[in-house]
Amino acid sequence: MxxxxxxxxxxxxLVRNTRHLGIPSVTRAALLCLQAGAHGITIHxxxxxxxxxxxxxxxxxxxLHQWPGREFNIEGNPLQNLMPHIEAARPQQATxxxxxxxxxxxxxxxxxxxxxxxxxxxxxxAQCRAWGVRVxxxxxxxxQQMPLARAxxxxxxxxxxxxxxxxxxxxxxxxxxxxxxxLQAEAARYAAAAQAAQAEGLQVxxxxxxxxxxxxxxxxxxxxxxxxxIGHAFMADALExxxxxxxxxxxxxxxxx
Numbered sequence: 436m437x438x439x440x441x442x443x444x445x446x447x448x449l450v451r452n453t454r455h456l457g458i459p460s461v462t463r464a465a466l467l468c469l470q471a472g473a474h475g476i477t478i479h480x481x482x483x484x485x486x487x488x489x490x491x492x493x494x495x496x497x498x499l500h501q502w503p504g505r506e507f508n509i510e511g512n513p514l515q516n517l518m519p520h521i522e523a524a525r526p527q528q529a530t531x532x533x534x535x536x537x538x539x540x541x542x543x544x545x546x547x548x549x550x551x552x553x554x555x556x557x558x559x560x561a562q563c564r565a566w567g568v569r570v571x572x573x574x575x576x577x578x579q580q581m582p583l584a585r586a587x588x589x590x591x592x593x594x595x596x597x598x599x600x601x602x603x604x605x606x607x608x609x610x611x612x613x614x615x616x617x618l619q620a621e622a623a624r625y626a627a628a629a630q631a632a633q634a635e636g637l638q639v640x641x642x643x644x645x646x647x648x649x650x651x652x653x654x655x656x657x658x659x660x661x662x663x664x665i666g667h668a669f670m671a672d673a674l675e676x677x678x679x680x681x682x683x684x685x686x687x688x689x690x691x692x
Contacts, residue, residue: 438654438689439474441508442682443642443666444495448478448486461487462494464678469498471682475506477664479532482516489520496524508664510573513559521568529563530593530640530664531556532573540643544574544595547583560588571640576624578631585635591661592632593640594625599653600644607648622656629657640664647672647684654692663689 447464451457465476476495480487492509499507510530511517521529533545533552547553560570571591572584576598584592602621606614629639638661645653646668654660665685673681 438660438692439506439662440472440682440685440689441475441477441506441662441664442468442473442669443477443479443664444468444670445479445486445666446670448488448491452484452486452488461491462498465495465498467678468682469502469505471679472686473505473682475499475508475527475662477508477510477530477666479510480516480520481511481534483537492520492524496526499526506662508571510664514555518559518562521563522566525566526568528569528571528591530571530573531559544577545572545580547572547574547580547587553583553587557587564588574628576628578627581628581631581635581637584632585637589637591638591640592628593642593664594628594657595643596625596641596645596653597643599625600646600649603649603652622653625653625657629659633659638662644668647688650685650688651691654689 444461444464447459447461451459451461476499478487478491478495480492496507499505506528507526508528508530509520509524509526510532512534513531533543545552563570569590571593572589573595574580574584574592576594581592599621602618606618632639639659640662641660642664645663645665650663669681669685672684
């Protein structure tokens with residue numbers, strides 16, 4: 436399986452929203468990424484509208500409609516403002532994330548051992564499936580929770596990769612036997628979670644703090660990842676190299692794995 440790259444354009448909207456000039460254009464950024472070979476576009480419209488806003492969702496849906504085979508992924512908390520966006524845009528994928536309304540950034544996955552969480556998610560997943568939208572659940576790398584994700588009707592899980600990224604950064608900075616062991620342990624956790632998900636018939640996505648340094652080693656350690664969603668590091672790279680060169684850089688990381 437070739438891992439697909441979905442570019443999260445939230446940070447373009449964040450910069451745009453600091454002024455009233457409409458620049459930089461979120462839709463233009465997405466178009467340039469698609470033209471350079473990105474396989475999809477991800478957005479996370481939050482209730483406070485601090486980056487992606489309602490008009491962005493519609494404009495990006497119209498753009499992606501012109502690119503058959505490319506994927507529109509809308510992520511967020513389905514108990515907040517997410518479901519109306521999904522109903523209106525009908526993206527290929529909806530990624531459910533358990534964020535609080537005022538959360539700075541995603542920092543944990545769903546705990547599906549909690550019966551109340553499962554009861555809230557089940558009808559929302561069923562509704563997305565009725566709309567023809569694939570659902571991915573944002574999850575910590577816990578193998579024992581993957582059967583629960585499958586039972587709820589999810590088609591994919593997205594593994595929350597910040598712990599791996601932190602372990603990789605510590606090892607890159609120190610290069611000790613201790614940091615190497617910690618990195619190997621993190622990689623093993625993700626590999627086990629991915630294998631458990633795949634055994635349940637779930638496809639595996641990954642995202643959060645992946646970058647051009649840690650992406651190839653992660654994909655080598657965790658076989659079969661269907662898609663990576665990358666935003667913050669991608670936009671930091673694009674500020675220096677441009678959108679097209681950055682897309683090519685990440686695609687090269689994927690190919691190297």
